[in-house]
Amino acid sequence: MEQTLQEKLKILADAAKYDVSCSSSGNNRQNTNGGLGNALSCGVCHSFTDDGRCVSLLKILMTNHCIYDCAYCINRRSNDRPRATFTVQEVVDLTINFYRRNYIEGLFLSSGVIKNPDFTMERLMLVTQNLRLKERFNGYIHLKAIPGASPELIRQAGLYADRLSVNIEIPTEPELKRLAPEKSFGTVLQPMNQIKEGIQLYKEERRKFRKTPAFTPAGQSTQLIVGATPDSDRQILQLASGFYHEQQLKRIYYSGYLPVNEYDKRLPALQSPPLVRENRLYQSDWLMRFYHFRADEILTPEQPFLDLDIDPKLAYALRNLHLFPVDINRADYEMILRVPGIGVQSAKMIVDARRFRKLNSYHLKKIGVVLKRAQYFITCNELPVYRGNWDPGQLKNHLIAECHTKRKKPGDTQLSLFPLIPALSAPAKQLHFKS
Amino acid sequence: MAFLLYDGTFEGFLTVVFECYAQKLAPVDLCKETAFQKNLFIKKLSIHTDEQKAGRVWRSLQAKLHRQNKNLPLLVFLSESTGIEMKLYRFIRRVFDSGRSIETDFGDQDVLELKKIERQVLRETMRILQFVRFQQSRDGLFFAPVEPEFDVLPFTINHFRERFADQLWLIYDIKRDYGIFYDLKETREVVLSEKTFSQTDGKVSANLLEETEETYQTLWKAYFDHINIPERENEKLQLQHMPRRYWKFLPEKSPIK
């Protein structure tokens, strides 16, 4: 019996949801000549699922048939599951019609591998080509580059997509070989390198010719599964740091392993997904991207796993008590950023505000510093160091006890930075307002 | 020393600022005429709105304010939060009277509070961009109802005009009873005398909807339900990002028909 579009959509959304990335950020794409859509570099979330994650893009698979048999994947060929395949036109229609209703910022299209990598990649590429050329669609497109596909197809895809990604999934090569014998680091890194070089080439060319067609202007990203293998957090963060610096990736996503194939004895039996660990990894990732931390400052060889009880920034401070207290009225921005309880926004405001007057604890509180936490690590005007003679262990227990009462549920991977909003343009008529 | 009354418009407020300079007034409070509690013992003075005077204040403010803060006075004014006029008045005086920029003096209560209020108003603006849901009608119009906490619809016009340049659309503020209509060339403000949509949730009458409209709403809801991962349920987080007051406009959150 022929499947309806709705049945296909259910199956292929279900199959795509384990890829956690959904961001539509990183590129300002203008709408050209009265076509449809544009992209904002800040990204926009249009809805939030019951698990609290942002829905920005229509995230679906082209097909959930797959010739491979990766142990951690729900779509592996040995699973007996409902399968479906979209036609190119179906994906185009869904994207356009959802977009016109302001449900989405664009499309995130991935796929299981059918026939061979090239056949699969070509279909993904055709969807983007149709959207851009036929439908004159300028919204956001994130495409999965299929490992093993020919460089030419990936190049073409990169001309239409805002972002390309190749998921590495398993953080170390031996573990990858064990769980996905048909894959290797090589097949993943090859397209990743190609995309990186494509982006670099485009940037150089554009300096010479302004009209050079853009190549993956929002950069590339990848995803790592956490908790499916014995790999340590330190290994994961080292890998991530390498991706950010050498591969120039824009984002890395961490996905707490969900036991989707419980029968496979190569995988650990978990009661529930490791959400706290996943959250700590995201926090560490932010420390690297926005707080100027190096991977080896977050975890040392002696301590390869993140502390689940406290966030990595507090853990760093406790390990390095000799660097504190920090004088709020004099220390430089970098050091203020490292104080537990002070975020990027507060740190910036402190540096701005102290040019006008000496700040005291009242000011800090108003600015949004979490004094309950920060007070042990700062001095400011009248506020003496509050640390007493506690050693790091005592201080840690004390702080855990204090924040235990209002512990937030983990899982929020949205980071809001100030300014929150892109330059929202003022209305055409400045002085036109109703009472 | 005086209690100043104005008509409640932003122009009116700017006129007050002008008169304070011109007549050397030192207001103890500033409030809308309609909100004024009659009190025999207070000396009050009504200021009449004057577009020219307001314009002069606005232009000098624009010249003085940092690029990032050009819209701040208008945005915080729109918040209608209690006592906003005096805070904004004191801020504007300092902007004009001080030799250097005071806009990042976050140790000052007014500056800090205005920044916070501005952030709230901007968040509400952002939420329009996020949660507007168009319904396509038979005549090809894409219609969306909104009900923002503050009167910020005008701040979103450029975004929608750029994004949906090739479709007719109308975004209507149900609470304030006006909307912005785009006719493929330009946008204009409209007030609908006859309403063909529900006054509560903005749903367009079924007989006026384009044939496929319901299909796409159903498809969207199906999609939404199927990308959820039940093992990760976290309603608190969902509500924090998408407060319940928006839900009635979202097809993905409406009960199945």
Ligand code: SF4
């Ligand atoms: S190749 Fe991709 S879709 Fe196929 S089994 Fe492996 S992870 Fe799953």
